[in-house]
Structures are given as C-alpha cells and as structure tokens.
Amino acid sequence: MSNIILSVKDLTKKIKSKTIVDHVSFEVKKGEIFGLLGPNGAGKTTIIRMIVGLINKTAGEVSINGYNLDSKYTQAMNQIGAIVENPEFYNYMSGYKNLLHYKRMSEKDLPNDRIYEVAKLLKIDHALKQKVKTYSLGMRQRLGVAQAILHSPSVLILDEPTNGLDPQGIREFRENLRELTKHGVSILISSHLLSEMELMCDRYAIIEQGKLIHIESMNETTNLEEDLLREVTFTTDDSEQAQKVIKEAKNIPVNVLSPTQISVSITYNEIADMNKLLVENDRKVFEIVFVKKTLEDRFLELTNQSTEVNPL
Structure with missing residues (x-):
C-alpha cells in the first residue's frame, strides 16, 4: 500500500x-x-x-x-x-x-x-x-x-x-x-x-x-536535521584562544562574538567533538547553544516580506 x-x-x-x-x-x-x-x-x-x-x-x-x-x-x-x-x-x-x-x-x-x-x-x-x-x-x-x-x-x-x-x-x-x-x-x-x-x-x-x-x-x-550545518555558540573562558584552537585543528571559520563567546557553523554530530577539542586544549566551556531558525524567519526569507508586515 x-x-x-x-x-x-x-x-x-x-x-x-x-x-x-x-x-x-x-x-x-x-x-x-x-x-x-x-x-x-x-x-x-x-x-x-x-x-x-x-x-x-x-x-x-x-x-x-x-x-x-x-x-x-x-x-x-x-x-x-x-x-x-x-x-x-x-x-x-x-x-x-x-x-x-x-x-x-x-x-x-x-x-x-x-x-x-x-x-x-x-x-x-x-x-x-x-x-x-x-x-x-x-x-x-x-x-x-x-x-x-x-x-x-x-x-x-x-x-x-x-x-x-x-x-x-x-x-x-x-x-x-x-x-x-x-x-x-x-x-x-x-x-x-x-x-x-x-x-x-x-x-x-x-x-x-x-x-x-x-x-x-x-x-x-529549524536546523534539527543531524547532517545540516547550524550556527553554534560556545561560551568559553577566552574567545581568542578558543578561536586559535579551532582554527589550528579544524581550519574552519570562527566568529568572535565577545571576549567569551564564539560561533561556528557545524553539524549536530560535530558539537560534542568541538566541545571535546576545546576542553582537551585547556579551554573552559560554560555553555553551548545552537541558533534555531524559526518558521517565521524561513517564511519571510522565502517570500521576501518585511518583518514589519504581518506575513499572513
């Protein structure tokens, strides 16, 4: 059937x-x-x-x-x-x-x-x-x-x-x-x-x-598929040092958001590996958050509508 x-x-x-x-x-x-x-x-x-x-x-x-x-x-x-x-x-x-x-x-x-x-x-x-x-x-x-x-x-x-x-x-x-x-x-x-x-x-x-x-x-x-890239924010003790560790090991772009926060684009399965990498290189990780896109974000993106306008 x-x-x-x-x-x-x-x-x-x-x-x-x-x-x-x-x-x-x-x-x-x-x-x-x-x-x-x-x-x-x-x-x-x-x-x-x-x-x-x-x-x-x-x-x-x-x-x-x-x-x-x-x-x-x-x-x-x-x-x-x-x-x-x-x-x-x-x-x-x-x-x-x-x-x-x-x-x-x-x-x-x-x-x-x-x-x-x-x-x-x-x-x-x-x-x-x-x-x-x-x-x-x-x-x-x-x-x-x-x-x-x-x-x-x-x-x-x-x-x-x-x-x-x-x-x-x-x-x-x-x-x-x-x-x-x-x-x-x-x-x-x-x-x-x-x-x-x-x-x-x-x-x-x-x-x-x-x-x-x-x-x-x-x-x-909402970027919940395990093989899709998502933006993940790591809160650490030192953003500059965390950026250096990741670039040397992974050679991927790292955005420094603040003295304690960085963001990278990785898959769901890579999050644990990234955390392990930072900890093994003496960086303290206090928080890991991935940025979740909403349906409203996607709707406005696809329909090219301003967020000032009621989409429906």
Missing part, C-alpha cells in the same frame, strides 16, 4: 482571465501533518475547497488514498474528513445526538460505539450528554473534528481551525491532532499562526500568488 494518502498534481483554478491557483502539486504522507502557508489571498482556501469538492477545479488531479477525485468521486470523498468553515451543530441537542445524526448520514455502516471511540480520542467523552450550546469554542472545535473523523477517513483537512481559540485551547487542539496521526490519520491544515504551525507540522508548503514556491520539512527549517 502506498505511503501517499493525498496527491495533488497541477491543481489550477481560473476565474475568467484571472488565475487563482496555478499548477500546484504536493503530496501528504500517511500519519503526517502537512501545512499550507501563505499570505491572505494566496489561494490556500481555494486549494482546500477544490480538494474537498466544494468548488470545481479548472485543471489538475486530486487523488485520496489512491482514488481519483474525478473518476471515483464517491470513493475519494469517503476518504476525506474536513472542517472548512466553523463547524455547525444543533445547539439544542447533545453532543452525542449531533454525532449520532452525522453517523446516520454516513454511507458507511458505523457501529454506535464509534461515537464514544472518537469522543474519547478527542477528550470530549465527558461532555457527550451535554447540549452543544453549553460547549466552549474549543469543545465545539473538537466536536467538529469528531464529526469529521467519525467515518474513519484517511485524511483530515482543516482550514484555519484554531481561529478564536485561546492559547490553552490551541494547545489542546494541537495535542488532539498529534494523537490522530498516531492512529494513522493524515492531516492537511491551513493556518495563519506561524508559531503554532511550527509546533504542529511535519512538513509544509508555501503558497504565494497562487503558486507553490517551496516545500520543506519542519526539521530542515
């Missing part, structure tokens, strides 16, 4: 002479969280709406778990769970009855205990008997996800799902999504919260003016 759950190839949307989405291609792997980033109006929501069949595409192909959206529409749609707008429920009914209503609408024959299964997974099982009008916004969002995964889809698609949530609600929502991936669910998510996407996503794509300009793993962005 393929590891690719969602495949988007040359997805294009034109309205008269205007191109809204221009030949966008990407793949989402099983059990990963894949983020769509981009400025307002970049085309993220249009891409999501085409994937879930809410609007027609001009060109391109979408396949979900091997089912082509054009030739096997019903089978493909059965593989998708989605929240594109804010989830809507019958407020006068309990959470359980709302989920029961959606279960009856499903083309799959779902057992009743599936409701309790997804509710427990999303930590709302304690509130199933309460009317939805008593739910907080965070609980509504989780109930929305419960409804979206009730039929055991292969991929969950979310467009700005944390809008309006407080920090605690966002954190809980992130933990819920991570728990879903442990059960094999793939997630495609669009959000304007870069710091949150950094904590949430395994990989991401940047969309600008309808075009996909970059795809990267979050580990690459």
